[in-house]
Amino acid sequence: MELCGTAASSVRAVFMVLQLGLTHIMAHQQQIGVEGKEVILNCKRHDKDVIWKYKYDAVSPATIIQLSTGKVFKGRTPMSDRSEINQNSKHLKVSNLRISDAGTYICECGSDSNSISLHVVKLTISSNGHFLPDDDLELTLMHNSHNPQPRFSITLFNSHNSIVTPDILQNEAPQKYVLKLKQLKTTDSGTWMCNMHSDSPSISQNISFNVKVLGFENTHLERMYAAADSTVTLSWHLNFQKIGWKKFFTGQLNWTQSKAVTLLDFNATADGQLRETKKSSQTLFEIPEMQRDSTVKVKLPKIQLRHSGEYTCQLLYNRRYIQSKTELVVMQVSANPPGPLPKGAEMTLLCRVSSSIPSNIHLLWERVNGTQTDIKKSKQSETEVEVKVTAAGMWNCHLMEDNNMKLSLNYTVEEAPVWISYTVIGVIIGAGVLMFVLVCLGIMFGMSWQRRRQRAKRMARARQHLLEKKTCQCQHRMNK
Numbered sequence: 149m150e151l152c153g154t155a156a157s158s159v160r161a162v163f164m165v166l167q168l169g170l171t172h173i174m175a176h177q178q179q180i181g182v183e184g185k186e187v188i189l190n191c192k193r194h195d196k197d198v199i200w201k202y203k204y205d206a207v208s209p210a211t212i213i214q215l216s217t218g219k220v221f222k223g224r225t226p227m228s229d230r231s232e233i234n235q236n237s238k239h240l241k242v243s244n245l246r247i248s249d250a251g252t253y254i255c256e257c258g259s260d261s262n263s264i265s266l267h268v269v270k271l272t273i274s275s276n277g278h279f280l281p282d283d284d285l286e287l288t289l290m291h292n293s294h295n296p297q298p299r300f301s302i303t304l305f306n307s308h309n310s311i312v313t314p315d316i317l318q319n320e321a322p323q324k325y326v327l328k329l330k331q332l333k334t335t336d337s338g339t340w341m342c343n344m345h346s347d348s349p350s351i352s353q354n355i356s357f358n359v360k361v362l363g364f365e366n367t368h369l370e371r372m373y374a375a376a377d378s379t380v381t382l383s384w385h386l387n388f389q390k391i392g393w394k395k396f397f398t399g400q401l402n403w404t405q406s407k408a409v410t411l412l413d414f415n416a417t418a419d420g421q422l423r424e425t426k427k428s429s430q431t432l433f434e435i436p437e438m439q440r441d442s443t444v445k446v447k448l449p450k451i452q453l454r455h456s457g458e459y460t461c462q463l464l465y466n467r468r469y470i471q472s473k474t475e476l477v478v479m480q481v482s483a484n485p486p487g488p489l490p491k492g493a494e495m496t497l498l499c500r501v502s503s504s505i506p507s508n509i510h511l512l513w514e515r516v517n518g519t520q521t522d523i524k525k526s527k528q529s530e531t532e533v534e535v536k537v538t539a540a541g542m543w544n545c546h547l548m549e550d551n552n553m554k555l556s557l558n559y560t561v562e563e564a565p566v567w568i569s570y571t572v573i574g575v576i577i578g579a580g581v582l583m584f585v586l587v588c589l590g591i592m593f594g595m596s597w598q599r600r601r602q603r604a605k606r607m608a609r610a611r612q613h614l615l616e617k618k619t620c621q622c623q624h625r626m627n628k
Contacts, residue, residue: 177262178298180344180353181245183270190264191238193257198238202227204251205294212253213240250292267293269344271355278395279361280463280470282331287314287342289325297322298346304329307338307359334363337391360391362465364472373501373547373555376480379449384461384472386442389420397465401444403433405457411435411446453478456502478502481545481557488564489540497559499545500532509549516542516558537561 181187191198197216201209202225211223213231215238222228227249232241238257242249250268254261274286289302299321306312318326342355365385374380388397393416401412412435413426422438432455434447448455456478462471484496499511507528513535515522526533535543540563547555 177264178267178349178351179264180267180269180351180355181242181249182355183245183247183268185245186241186243187245187266189240189242189253189255189266191240191255191257192262193255193260194236194238195257197257198233199256200231200233200240201254201256202251203254203294209252209254247290247292251294265294265349267291267298267351269355271342271357273357273359275466277358277360278393278465279332279359280465280468281334281361281363283361285314285329285332285359286317287327287329289327289342289344291323291325293322296349298349298351300325300344300346300351302327303343303345305341305343307336307340309341332359332361334361334365334387337361337387358392360393362386362388362391362393362395362397362463363470364461364463366472369473369475371475371477373477373479374448374451375555375557376452376478377450379447380451380476381445381447382459382474382476383443383445384474386422386444386463388416389442392420394418394420395465397463399444399464400462401435401446402460402462403430403446403457404460405454412444414438414444448476451476451478453480453502475503477505479545479547479555479557481559483559483561488562489537490564493538495537495561496534497537497543497545497561498532498534499557501547502531504531505529509547509554512546512548514544514546516544539563 177190179187179189189200191200196218197214199214200212202212203209210225212225212228213223213233214221215233215235218235220233220235222231226246227242230243232243233239234241238255240253240255245268247268247270250266253264253266255263268291270288270290270292272288272290275283279285287304289300291297291300302325304312304314304327312329314327314329316326317328318324337360338358339356340359342357343352344355345352363386365387372380372382384401387393396416396418398413398415400410400414403409403411409428409430410426411428411430411433412424414422414424417423421440422442422444424435424438427435432448434449436445436447438444444461446459456476459474459476460471462469479499479501481497481499484498489495497513499513501511510528511526511530511533513524513533518541524533524535533545537543540561542558542560544556544558546553
């Protein structure tokens with residue numbers, strides 16, 4: 149019986165030890181805070197009187213804040229002035245965390261207590277989270293906690309909640325981690341997430357941060373085709389309002405044909421609005437007033453070939469710039485001679501573009517309801533194509549990119565009325581007769597002028613002869 153009692157007592161003792169150990173393990177929590185932000189530490193007891201203490205390594209615990217009989221007393225720890233206690237839940241809030249705030253936080257309620265190991269991470273983002281396209285994002289994580297130091301595995305999620313794999317520049321675990329992600333895009337703007345995970349002790353914490361990539365909705369070179377005499381508005385949509393960009397930057401809108409011309413200077417104000425600072429006096433263009441939709445525009449009324457060229461919107465931030473280009477190609481059709489086509493006459497239709505075109509683009513004249521013989525295609529990289537027309541009808545000039553039609557202009561050849569044809573014939577005959585008469589008059593005038601010239605020459609010779617004869621007679625008389 150004594151053996152059984154001793155065994156039972158031993159089992160109860162072991163059970164109590166395990167229970168106390170489990171209670172201690174459950175009472176000790178792990179939590180991560182981020183420098184500059186706030187953290188809330190939970191107290192397991194809700195008694196009236198609570199004392200929060202701070203302990204780092206072997207240093208004796210020091211009072212942070214105390215709630216006693218409804219009154220709050222603050223201690224002399226570094227975080228005391230930044231700490232508040234919730235009188236209902238007894239939770240502790242520490243604001244504006246510092247990396248040196250890491251350590252053990254103890255909530256004491258009478259003889260009961262629970263402790264929390266607070267690990268503080270200092271998250272540093274290159275360029276303060278503000279980038280231009282193709283910039284590299286560098287992320288530095290400095291970690292501080294009491295022993296044992298956890299070793300974290302870090303997983304990075306972009307703004308689309310997709311896992312990205314950065315380059316690891318430095319891994320001085322457990323104190324410092326440096327990650328680098330190359331060539332950001334404007335679509336990377338948004339809230340990113342950094343997950344820090346440790347198996348021993350068991351910690352998993354998400355830390356969010358913002359990435360803002362200033363740019364355009366379209367950054368690639370865009371080629372735009374427009375018909376002569378049409379009205380075109382070119383626009384560039386900026387993303388700075390969408391991503392909450394508050395940094396100052398400047399911008400320019402340039403037009404380049406034979407030389408570069410600045411059409412507009414602008415900047416972004418602190419409240420996220422565009423403001424025009426200088427506008428060109430070029431009468432070829434209309435620059436609309438800046439709107440609140442983050443768009444830069446230029447309007448070209450009744451465009452002509454001279455409006456063609458390269459239009460570039462450029463943004464400058466932190467001594468670096470990005471730009472978005474739009475190449476405007478103007479297409480025009482004309483006839484020589486213009487006007488109705490007389491019967492039996494010939495007209496030349498000309499289709500041309502204002503600038504050189506890539507090899508996969510060509511011009512094509514095509515007669516509506518015509519045959520294969522009524523098709524004329526430009527040669528590779530030719531900027532114009534012409535076709536000879538001897539009959540009335542409608543012709544279309546297509547601008548083709550590979551097998552896709554980008555622009556089409558039509559020209560209707562009208563047949564001249566019969567009386568116009570007779571008039572034209574009469575004019576031609578009359579012009580021929582007039583030309584014949586003029587030629588005859590010219591010949592007669594030339595012959596008459598030739599005769600007068602010969603007569604003048606004979607008279608001049610006769611006068612010379614008489615003068616010589618008279619001189620000889622005078623000399624003869626003097627000799628006598």
